Amino acid sequence: MTPGNSLPASGRACAPPDEAGMRPARPSGTEEYPLGDDLLVYVPRSETAYALNRSAVAIWRLCDGTRTVEAITKELGQCVGRSGDELLPDVIQGVTRLRELGLLEIS
């Protein structure tokens, strides 16, 4: 199932356990350059650079290979005062996108 397509009519998350239970990790060797609210991430292995906005950075920084997506969501929810159920689809979407870009690996 594609993340983002899993929202029922109520808007509440209904993510399958395999997505919420993933433990994404930042790949080793990336270089980070904070620029204002954003973060420039350079991946030497692929010679690519990405500009991450504040939301993406918040997710990316918590992806250390030990936290599950569910745990990341909970932590982010506490920071922004939103429930994990509300945030989970956005976090899954963010993790998926970062993974597609090669900025996260799933352990």
Place this chain on the structure above:
Amino acid sequence: MRPPPPGVKTAMPPRTIYIAFGSHQVALTSDAPEVLAGVESMYAAMVAPAATRVAGRLEVSRNGGPYDIRGNTVELEDGSLADILRCLRFSVIQVLIQVRPDLLWLHAGAVASGGRAMLLPGEPGRGKSTLASSLCARGWTYLSDEVVPLIPASSRAVPFPLTPAKREFPGQEMPQDWLRAPNKVEVPLAPERLCREPVPVGALVFPSYKVGAPAELSPCPPAHAVVELLRHSWNFASHQGGAVRYLCDLAARVPAVHLSFGDGELAAELLTRSRVMVETNHTLAS
């Protein structure tokens, strides 16, 4: 002298011209006067009277038949004059990029005012040449409309004054194939409008031409500016992580904006009035 019989190929004696960048030259030898004239026109401000340090050689022969270009970066057979000139324009740049890998070469235009350079990075068709020409008509000095080498250590833009070649916009959306068509008009500049020395970069402006669009500036976040600059780097491979570090440092220090426009004159007026680089001076001074 009697003209040669029909069908007999003729050739002019070959002549060599030199295009100079710093202490290096690219030599172009041809027996086709129209090719030499075309290159001398597009590189008018960079033609040197003699060679001291030839970095590369290009040859275009015609010998009464189709053009044939040979050199150390490119070979092309049977091209039209427009093909040959476009090929030579980029072959010269390629040779110089290879000779000066210490510079970070960007696909960008650049003009200067008040001792600061404004970079105009962008793909073909974004309006770099139109903006550079219009800004120079308002008193800015010209560095390039196509390629800007940067000195990473000092954040200076080095002049590469190809004759500005402005695409004629006929007031309709530009089809993709026009970008390669010979529809550009050269805009010769007076010698006093040419910037002669490297200039510190003072602003990054990412232009975007769209028919009928009002001239508008909008902020470009620094991280996005870096990604754009990296996309427009011609020799990233020579610098890799060093280029990323340098461009992050640059983007953190100078303002970056998006410019959308449909009229080059109005856009140039906006850039001149907006004093984008005055803010830069404050930033650098603080």
